[in-house]
Amino acid sequence: MNKSEIINIFNSIPLADTHEHLLEEKDRLKNPAYKGYNDIGLLFRQYVESDLIVSGMSERQADLIKDETIPADSKWKIIRQFWPLIRHTGYGMMVRETIRVLYDENDISDSNWKKINDKIAAQVKPGFYDHILKDICNIDHCQVNALDAPLYRKSERADFLMDLCVSRLCSDFDVMLVQNILQRPPEKLDDCIEAIDRSFMDFGPKSVAVKNPSAYRRKIDYNVRELNDVKQCFNHCREKDWQVNRLERKALEDFLVYHTIKKATESGLPYKMHTGYHSGHGTMPLHNLRHNAGDMSNLCRLHPESSFVFMHINYPHQDELIALAKHYPNAYVDMCWSWMISPLAAVRFLKEFLTAVPANKIFLFGGDVSLIELLPGHLELAKKGIVQAIAELLTEGWLAAYDVEGLLQRLLYQNAYDLFPVKRLKKTFTP
Ligand SMILES: [Zn+2]
DSSP states (O other): OOHHHHHHHHHHSOEEEEEEOOOOHHHHHHOGGGGGGSSGGGGGSTHHHHHHHHHTOOHHHHHHHHOTTSOHHHHHHHHHHHHHHHTTSHHHHHHHHHHHHHHOOSSOOTTTHHHHHHHHHHHOSTTHHHIIIIIITOEEEEEEOOSSSSSOOOOSOTTEEEEEEOGGGTTTOOHHHHHHHHTSOOOSHHHHHHHHHHHHHHHGGGOSEEEEOGGGTSOOOOOOOOHHHHHHHHHHHHHTTTOOOHHHHHHHHHHHHHHHHHHHHHTTOOEEEEOSOOSSSSOOOHHHHHTHHHHHHHHHHHOTTSOEEEEGGGTTOHHHHHHHHHHOTTEEEEOTTHHHHOHHHHHHHHHHHHTTSOGGGEEOOOOOOSSTTHHHHHHHHHHHHHHHHHHHHHHTTSSOGGGHHHHHHIIIIIHHHHHSOHHHHHHTOOO
């Protein structure tokens, strides 16, 4: 079996996309906040911006690329200085693949940037989400973690299955959000629990998973806490009007995380956690990342009835994630975002994972983007990496040709249906 035969099998399978931050189409079309997005700067937002800055672009220049009052030719003059430096990174390749798939150009240069710029603007019209998701990407559904709503966003699409994001109710405790939910300030620990319970009551049945991205802001060393210590911690925070540092509120946050895990399990929802590499630039504390796998193993051991989905392959500590998923029946791995963080690390990871861990423990793709135009480029990178991993396993004799179709069907589609309430949510969708 050669690579093009593997690609044909890949293309024939509708894709269960397990992690996106996609905006709604109606907002891209009508919300004034996104009015200035639709020019050449669009391709260099979000992740790509970080590579540009790391390569030497100033923050001021990065801001100009996003500024709707700046003409597109001025933006290109800035971008072109740094593009040769980042065009070979995963983020840069994602841009080139997007340009190829969506705008029918092989690369971007002085001679064609204007043409691409015009095509970007022209494509943003009613129905462009369907065109990209269905016609181009063959996506069955996306799990979406909305960043433009505090907990949950109701979607206009039946194929957007939304996460319930709980971090601000527990591990990034936000007293104002709790107050909004309760319509009064929390006066005792039970009030914090009530805010969580209400959120699960309101959004749990409509959600596909629970999401906790707190690893961006703290270690995920959620310890078992004595109730009295937690109450004392709550009282201390309240007396200080919540002007407390992370250490002072840790006992409360740890305790509330456990409550969200309990509620997720009762609601039949997997608990997704950010692990490993941070988006952005100039801030990531690598010490914290080193401990993610050990901290995750504690959670898996203490909650054998709960299902955890660890995201982004815990890069650069992906080997430990293989050990975790192999050892714990309740540990699952989502390769979302990994194909553009480090495409070759993702290829190595997938090969090693498939020869060490049961095939139902992994989800292969989530674009992890807000702007839908960046999704096809990332998917092309993932496809290339997945096909390479499978082809190498075949050549090296770890996999037989007759395994490939069934395996890809499971990895790209079936696994998501088996773990998440996809079928129920798609059936009961009301616009
Ligand atoms: Zn994400």
